[in-house]
Each structure stands twice: as C-alpha cells, then as structure tokens.
Amino acid sequence: MAEKTDGVNLWQAVVEQLDHLASLLQLDPGVHAILREPKRALEVSIPVKMDDGSLKIFKGFRVHHNLNRGPGKGGIRYHPEVTLDEIKALAALMTWKCAVVDLPYGGAKGGVICDPKKLSPKELEGLTRRYTSELIPLLGPERDIPAPDVGTNSQVMAWIMDTFSMDKGYSVPSVVTGKPLSIGGSQGREGATARGCVFSLLEALKVLGQSPESQSVVIQGFGNVGRHVALDLYERGFQIIGISDSQGGIYNPQGLNPQELYECKLKTGSVVHFPQGERITNQELLELECDILVPAALEHQITGANASQIKAQLIVEGANGPTTPEADQILEEKGIFVIPDILANAGGVVVSYFEWVQGLQAYFWSYEEVDQKLERLMRKAFLDVYELAQKKKVSMRLAAHMIAVSRVAEATRLRGIYP
Numbered sequence: 001m002a003e004k005t006d007g008v009n010l011w012q013a014v015v016e017q018l019d020h021l022a023s024l025l026q027l028d029p030g031v032h033a034i035l036r037e038p039k040r041a042l043e044v045s046i047p048v049k050m051d052d053g054s055l056k057i058f059k060g061f062r063v064h065h066n067l068n069r070g071p072g073k074g075g076i077r078y079h080p081e082v083t084l085d086e087i088k089a090l091a092a093l094m095t096w097k098c099a100v101v102d103l104p105y106g107g108a109k110g111g112v113i114c115d116p117k118k119l120s121p122k123e124l125e126g127l128t129r130r131y132t133s134e135l136i137p138l139l140g141p142e143r144d145i146p147a148p149d150v151g152t153n154s155q156v157m158a159w160i161m162d163t164f165s166m167d168k169g170y171s172v173p174s175v176v177t178g179k180p181l182s183i184g185g186s187q188g189r190e191g192a193t194a195r196g197c198v199f200s201l202l203e204a205l206k207v208l209g210q211s212p213e214s215q216s217v218v219i220q221g222f223g224n225v226g227r228h229v230a231l232d233l234y235e236r237g238f239q240i241i242g243i244s245d246s247q248g249g250i251y252n253p254q255g256l257n258p259q260e261l262y263e264c265k266l267k268t269g270s271v272v273h274f275p276q277g278e279r280i281t282n283q284e285l286l287e288l289e290c291d292i293l294v295p296a297a298l299e300h301q302i303t304g305a306n307a308s309q310i311k312a313q314l315i316v317e318g319a320n321g322p323t324t325p326e327a328d329q330i331l332e333e334k335g336i337f338v339i340p341d342i343l344a345n346a347g348g349v350v351v352s353y354f355e356w357v358q359g360l361q362a363y364f365w366s367y368e369e370v371d372q373k374l375e376r377l378m379r380k381a382f383l384d385v386y387e388l389a390q391k392k393k394v395s396m397r398l399a400a401h402m403i404a405v406s407r408v409a410e411a412t413r414l415r416g417i418y419p
C-alpha cells in the first residue's frame with residue numbers, strides 16, 4: 001500500500017531518508033544520485049486463463065534497486081494495492097536490509113496487483129508461472145533470487161523454481177528461497193523473520209535493562225511474520241494481549257493463546273471471531289496500552305495521525321516501512337525505542353541467504369545449526385546498530401541506515417561509478 005499517508009508514499013519516504021543520510025554521511029554526489037534510483041524496473045503484463053474460461057490481464061513488477069554488493073534479493077508480494085512505487089521502495093529497503101546485516105546481496109522486490117484470496121489454486125499457479133516466465137531474463141542464483149512476502153508462500157516459490165528450471169532444462173533450486181523443504185528449502189526459513197524479530201527484541205530488552213517476564217505485547221498482522229512472533233513470544237512467557245488481521249483485531253488484557261487464535265482463524269477466516277476477547281479495529285489495536293508493539297502487516301500504519309496515541313515503549317518493526325517519517329519523529333520525541341524494519345525483520349533474508357548457500361553446495365544443515373547462526377548474526381547486527389546509535393546519539397533507525405548506506409556506498413564507489 002503506497003497510498004498517501006502524511007502526504008508521502010513509501011518511495012518518497014525512502015528517498016527523503018536517503019537524502020538526509022547523504023548529507024549526514026557526506027556521500028559522494030555521484031553515489032547519492034545512483035542510490036536515489038532503482039538500477040532497473042520491469043513492468044510485465046500477465047495474461048491468465050480464469051476458471052470460468054475468461055482471460056484476465058494482471059500487472060506485475062520486479063525491481064532491482066542496487067546490485068553492487070551481490071545479486072538482487074527480495075520477496076514477491078501479491079496484493080491488490082501493489083504499485084510500482086511501493087515495489088521500488090521495498091527493493092531499496094532490501095538493499096539497506098542486506099547491507100545492515102552484512103549479507104552479500106543487493107536489493108530487489110517484486111509484486112503483482114492481484115488478490116490471491118480470490119484466485120483458485122489453478123489460477124494462482126497460472127499467474128505465478130506466467131509472471132515468472134516474464135521475469136526470466138532478470139532471475140537466477142547469481143542475478144536475482146526472489147522469496148515470499150505478503151500474499152505469497154512456499155508453494156508459490158516452488159512454482160517459480162519449477163518454471164525457471166523448465167526454461168533452463170535442469171533444476172535450479174537456488175533461484176528462489178523460502179521453498180518447501182522437499183525441494184531444497186532450509187530448515188527454519190518459515191519462522192525466520194519472526195525469529196529475527198524475537199532475537200532483536202530480546203537484545204533490546206537486555207540493553208534497556210528490562211526482563212522479558214510480564215511484558216505485554218500487541219501484534220498487528222497474523223500472517224507469516226505476526227503469527228510466528230506471537231507463537232514464539234507466547235512460548236517465552238510474554239503476554240500477548242492484542243492481535244489483528246485485515247478484518248480487525250481482538251483484545252484480551254488477560255492474554256490470548258496464539259495457537260487457539262490460529263485454529264480459530266483457520267476455521268472462520270479471521271482472528272476477529274475468537275470468542276475469548278473483545279473485537280477492536282486495527283486503529284484501536286495500535287493505540288492499546290501495552291509494553292511492546294509489533295507492526296507485522298503493511299506499510300505506513302503508524303502515521304502522524306496516530307503516533308502520539310501509541311502507548312508502547314518498544315516497537316519491533318516486523319513489517320517493512322510501517323512508520324511514516326512524520327510518525328517516526330513523534331515516536332522519537334516520545335522516547336519510544338524503535339527497532340527499525342531493516343534490522344528487526346532481517347531474519348527472513350538471513351535464513352534465505354543460508355538456504356541459498358546450502359542449495360549452491362547441495363549440503364543441508366539442521367534446524368539447530370540454522371537457528372544458532374541466525375541468532376548470532378541478529379544479535380551482532382543489533383549490537384552494531386545500538387552501539388552506533390549510542391555513540392552518535394541518534395535513533396536506532398538512523399544508526400541502522402548509516403551502517404547500511406555506508407556499506408552500499410563503499411561498494412558502489414569501489415566498483416567505480418564513472419566510465
């Protein structure tokens with residue numbers, strides 16, 4: 001959703017943030033100019049034969065923002081409100097995310113304007129295969145490696161891998177990550193984004209001198225990221241008091257059981273039908289009295305209009321770009337500790353990197369090995385950002401971007417920007 005919130009869409013927000021960084025870091029003007037634009041953006045038209053015999057044309061995108069640190073990496077989003085600007089912004093955020101956790105990747109993202117909930121499995125497969133075949137010139141284990149994002153999952157990744165492999169004439173599992181385990185996926189990838197959020201949250205509580213016990217948590221979004229965050233934190237004894245999905249939220253100050261909530265969602269389609277809680281709106285959910293807020297749905301949910309009503313003292317950005325620049329300023333003035341998206345939700349791409357490495361070597365690791373490596377990498381990245389934030393007396397978001405943009409700028413400069 002790159003809609004105008006606070007008069008700025010996600011792409012404009014990303015560019016404004018880069019401009020701020022450029023003056024702070026005294027970036028070379030040539031490097032700055034390169035980073036302000038995606039390297040390439042492909043728009044494709046996707047004809048799909050629908051189950052009723054009609055032909056429907058969908059529109060899709062794939063954007064490479066910057067590839068100086070390695071091949072493009074980033075998810076594919078299926079959502080009715082996808083726009084090219086949104087995908088450009090999400091690709092740039094991938095560039096910064098891969099750099100802040102020091103992965104050898106550049107940033108990419110893709111999206112198709114569609115509502116996957118309204119497509120049959122056959123239509124979804126047809127759309128995915130046609131979209132993939134249009135993207136083939138951009139894709140490959142050394143070029144661009146997609147993964148799941150909003151509205152896509154391991155089945156969609158399997159179809160992408162198969163379509164790409166059919167074109168090559170042999171199996172190329174490392175063209176995507178987030179695949180099913182049986183065709184070269186990694187242990188731990190499904191819950192990895194959430195697991196990364198949890199590791200960075202635990203590290204934050206440590207530096208803030210707070211104990212995990214008795215912390216109340218509100219989570220917006222109950223998909224891949226939100227649901228796994230809820231399950232993990234519940235297991236650790238956190239009290240989950242509010243959860244939402246696209247239809248609204250459910251609130252219970254005595255605590256919610258996320259497994260029971262998931263079973264209810266599977267049966268009824270939404271968390272709002274959970275009997276042990278009060279039904280609330282997504283806006284009310286964000287403003288609930290709680291210690292920790294985890295936005296894990298879409299971008300620009302915390303805006304200039306509601307930021308001053310946020311009660312949480314710690315925000316873990318599971319979603320990409322959930323906070324507008326105006327809201328960010330308000331949260332900072334309120335002294336709320338924000339673990340920014342490019343750090344908090346990097347666990348997904350970290351385990352995607354592990355999946356890619358395992359696939360290229362055709363040698364697979366245990367869940368414990370994946371999880372230990374993820375924990376080590378996330379805790380280190382958190383502390384690197386925290387220490388810089390303390391040293392420079394800046395927010396965690398600014399510190400994370402200072403590290404990320406410096407690394408990308410260095411790679412861009414070393415590879416040479418002028419002919």
Ligand SMILES: NC(=O)C1=CN([C@@H]2O[C@H](COP(=O)(O)OP(=O)(O)OC[C@H]3O[C@@H](n4cnc5c(N)ncnc54)[C@H](OP(=O)(O)O)[C@@H]3O)[C@@H](O)[C@H]2O)C=CC1
Nearest residue numbers: 150151193221222223224225245246296297319320345348
């Ligand atoms: N998957 C991954 O590995 C990664 C994802 N992210 C980011 O995390 C966020 C969530 O992604 P993911 O969990 O994968 O996506 P999913 O599609 O699995 O889940 C999205 C969730 O958000 C809910 N939602 C959609 N619109 C709204 C709304 N307007 N208000 C409240 N909730 C809403 C959906 O509701 P419903 O269930 O009703 O559809 C669903 O529960 C995105 O910003 C994504 O870019 C970041 C890093 C990696």
Ligand SMILES: O=C(O)CCC(=O)C(=O)O
Nearest residue numbers: 074075147149348349352
């Ligand atoms: O796993 C990946 O490669 C990227 C996931 C993603 O799209 C994201 O981190 O926003």
